[in-house]
Amino acid sequence: MSDPQAMPAVMRLARVLDRFPALAVAVSGGVDSLTLASFAHSHGVRLRVIHAVSPAVPAEPTARVRQLAAAQGWDLTVTGTGEFDDPRYRDNPVDRCYFCKTNLYDRIAGLTEWPIASGANLDDLGDYRPGLIAAAERRVVHPLIEADMTKADVRALARTLGLGAVAELPAQPCLASRVETGIAIAAGDLAFVEVAERRLSALIGGGTLRCRITHQGVAVELGEEAMEQAGAVDALMAGLCGEAGRVYAGSRAYRRGAMFVGGERIGA
Structure with missing residues (x-):
């Protein structure tokens, strides 16, 4: 056999x-x-x-x-x-x-x-x-x-x-995966993330990106291929966050499982 x-x-x-x-x-x-x-x-x-x-x-x-x-x-x-x-x-x-x-x-x-x-x-x-x-x-x-x-x-x-x-298609976990552990999941936050990621994707031409809701404010994570566009990303996000009354915490390199505070991390 x-x-x-x-x-x-x-x-x-x-x-x-x-x-x-x-x-x-x-x-x-x-x-x-x-x-x-x-x-x-x-x-x-x-x-x-x-x-x-x-x-x-x-x-x-x-x-x-x-x-x-x-x-x-x-x-x-x-x-x-x-x-x-x-x-x-x-x-x-x-x-x-x-x-x-x-x-x-x-x-x-x-x-x-x-x-x-x-x-x-x-x-x-x-x-x-x-x-x-x-x-x-x-x-x-x-x-x-x-x-x-x-x-x-x-x-x-x-x-x-x-x-x-x-x-x-790139890996695209659900929008709730963008919210740092311990911050309550709210539909308004997820709607903001969806709009922000759509705008960011159009700006940088796709690739790995995540709009994160963190305890410090809104952060953006970029894949290595997009880091050279961090300045344009920061300008866009500062405007979006200002319009929405949110704090922008800046951009950084993409890291899997970044939203898990304590405990184990998953790919998100």
Whole structure:
């Protein structure tokens, strides 16, 4: 019998999906979940795609999900998650993602009896991901992890599937990940972050950037490729913060998990 690990990633994923004649895929709008849904659909899995919207989800990923669903003919459900009704989430502890995913998967379970699948990949296991604990408690399956697929594998599959720009999407955690631990999650802060990051992206031409809500004020983190534009970034952000009555704490180099004060850090 052949060794599954010796198979190409796409063949391993196909073998995993063969166990599921029907699957409800939680799609965030990022490359991982979109690629999983696209491949499952092309593989003949009876598919229900569920996308959750909330103040923590930018408009762009939702538009992307709707566009791909229409192009491929997915059975798409867009639903709210209700995490903002959960004070444990709004308090923004280090394990905030646990409460977010608890609300998400409970909402999806109320919409379908099919197994629920996430787009987590093998690289996600190297970060502190309390959301994976919520998933395990609810028996959510992770086909990309079962197929030993890394982020690079997922991007390669997305290109093979002809998903275009989706294959090159940068990591884009939810907007709540921009808020420093211990600062309550507020819809107004997240709306400010979304607008600021959209303006910043247009200014610097894309790349890695984060608008952070910190205890010292609003800060911007830039990838190495954008640091030479820090002066223009500071000018833009000083204006935005002034208009919004916020303190601007300046720009700095991007650092993963920078919003976690104490405890462990995750990639955000």
